[in-house]
Amino acid sequence: MRRSKLQDLRVRDVMSSDPVTVSPDDTLGDVLGKMKTREVHEVPVVRGKAVAGLVTMTGIIRRKALPPSTRVSTVMQPAPEASPEDDLPTVAGRMLQGGLRALPVCERKKLLGIVSRTDLVRAIASLEEFADVPVRDVMTPTPQTISEDDTIEHAVRTMQALGERSVPVVDEHRHLVGVVGHRDIADLFARPKTRQSAGAVSGEKTHLQAQVKGVMRYPVVTVGPDATVAQAAALMVKHDISSVIVVDRDEPAGVVTKLDLVTLVAGLKEREELLVQISGLEEQPDVYDSLYEVIRKAMQKLAQIVTPRSLVVHVQTYKAEGDRFKYSLHARFTTAHRMYYLSHFDWDLHGAMAGLMDLFERQIVKEKERRVTDRKRHHSPARARAK
Numbered sequence: 001m002r003r004s005k006l007q008d009l010r011v012r013d014v015m016s017s018d019p020v021t022v023s024p025d026d027t028l029g030d031v032l033g034k035m036k037t038r039e040v041h042e043v044p045v046v047r048g049k050a051v052a053g054l055v056t057m058t059g060i061i062r063r064k065a066l067p068p069s070t071r072v073s074t075v076m077q078p079a080p081e082a083s084p085e086d087d088l089p090t091v092a093g094r095m096l097q098g099g100l101r102a103l104p105v106c107e108r109k110k111l112l113g114i115v116s117r118t119d120l121v122r123a124i125a126s127l128e129e130f131a132d133v134p135v136r137d138v139m140t141p142t143p144q145t146i147s148e149d150d151t152i153e154h155a156v157r158t159m160q161a162l163g164e165r166s167v168p169v170v171d172e173h174r175h176l177v178g179v180v181g182h183r184d185i186a187d188l189f190a191r192p193k194t195r196q197s198a199g200a201v202s203g204e205k206t207h208l209q210a211q212v213k214g215v216m217r218y219p220v221v222t223v224g225p226d227a228t229v230a231q232a233a234a235l236m237v238k239h240d241i242s243s244v245i246v247v248d249r250d251e252p253a254g255v256v257t258k259l260d261l262v263t264l265v266a267g268l269k270e271r272e273e274l275l276v277q278i279s280g281l282e283e284q285p286d287v288y289d290s291l292y293e294v295i296r297k298a299m300q301k302l303a304q305i306v307t308p309r310s311l312v313v314h315v316q317t318y319k320a321e322g323d324r325f326k327y328s329l330h331a332r333f334t335t336a337h338r339m340y341y342l343s344h345f346d347w348d349l350h351g352a353m354a355g356l357m358d359l360f361e362r363q364i365v366k367e368k369e370r371r372v373t374d375r376k377r378h379h380s381p382a383r384a385r386a387k
Contacts, residue, residue, distance in 0.1 A: 004268050005127050011091055011115050012084035014123050015105050019114035021046045022055065022072050029068035031055055039183075039240075044104040044111055045076045051104050051111050054079035058099070062282060081106045082115050088123060089269035091115055092262045096277045096312060101258075117258040118237065120265050125233035133229040138264050139246050139254035140332070140341050145170045146212060148177055153208035155180050162330055163279055163314030164259075165242050168252045169216045175250040178216030181242070185215060222247040225254075229264070232256045259312070260332070260339070267309040267334040274299050274308045280315035291353050298357030305364055307336035313356070315349070327352040333360055340364070 020038045022031045022045055031043055041057040053076035060066075060075060082091045082103040094103060095117065102116035124130050145168045146155050158167050159182065166181030221235050222245045232244045236258060246254035266275060276295060281287060299308050311333050318326040328345040329352050342359050346352035 006088050011082050011086045014119040015113040015115040017113040024073035026072045028070040042102040050109045092266035093275050121233045122237050130230040131228050135227045135232050138260050139256040141254045143255040148213040150212050161316040178218040179220045180216040275310040277312045294353045310334040329356050
């Protein structure tokens with residue numbers, strides 16, 4: 001595999017040097033206001049010029065019961081940092097491991113700037129090499145969709161289950177008619193409340209039961225199945241969006257997200273160990289070690305066939321009946337040559353992970369057998385003529 005020019009770019013070449021910041025004594029209301037105004041999800045917390053931590057939208061949502069007057073120091077977390085001399089695949093890997101969209105760029109703890117997913121996507125859009133990479137190699141195929149008549153509550157749950165920030169909307173013929181994302185739903189809740197009959201005021205429950213067609217965005221930014229990664233990246237930057245829908249005959253055939261492109265960048269770096277990110281289990285931190293062990297055993301077998309680079313798994317937990325839970329896993333597995341996407345569910349979390357790893361193994365083995373058969377078929381006529 002030829003060396004990518006992305007591996008020669010450094011954080012200093014792409015970072016933003018004027019980041020939004022807060023102090024430990026600022027309030028939750030202050031930071032939420034800055035996040036909304038500047039449309040960012042991670043904000044460095046600084047004391048003077050030194051980075052003290054990071055406050056994230058994900059962390060705030062996880063502790064949504066906190067009042068707006070809560071000090072930032074209560075919700076900030078340790079900040080994974082990037083150096084201005086780090087290469088982009090290293091930084092992409094750090095974002096994946098931390099489940100972050102941006103990292104503070106520091107030198108001796110002094111904040112110099114911030115590097116984000118958007119900065120990495122902009123770098124991809126600027127390089128000619130990605131004009132030769134078809135978008136089908138990185139997109140999530142056959143994306144899950146919702147109907148324009150579905151409720152906003154259903155849309156929110158679908159995005160949570162997929163670990164995505166937006167989802168395509170289709171009509172009864174599965175033709176793409178729009179897209180709805182976190183930003184659209186947040187804008188809905190920010191609208192002035194309207195009076196209802198008997199003097200009631202519409203609230204959160206009313207909003208959640210409204211139909212998706214009332215908040216979805218259209219026309220949708222799309223590309224065809226023959227588009228390139230560079231084209232998709234350029235559209236994300238131009239329209240300030242997190243995903244582009246791949247359309248074939250008016251139907252969504254795939255979706256490529258900023259996370260897909262960050263995973264692509266991270267996969268350019270050769271690592272001794274597989275880069276793994278598991279999200280959705282923040283409330284169950286004690287299960288990570290055992291899940292990593294399931295993955296480690298599976299990768300020992302897969303490493304004999306492919307070169308693993310990164311694995312991103314999002315877990316959605318559903319409470320079914322009594323004390324039983326159902327676990328739905330959506331995974332993106334990157335090797336040295338391509339990406340694989342699979343989903344699996346089970347009533348046992350470790351069984352779900354083991355089943356997911358088994359699906360990956362079967363798909364990769366099947367693909368290898370197909371390649372071997374194709375090579376034999378390709379060479380057999382030549383042998384016959386030689387005789």
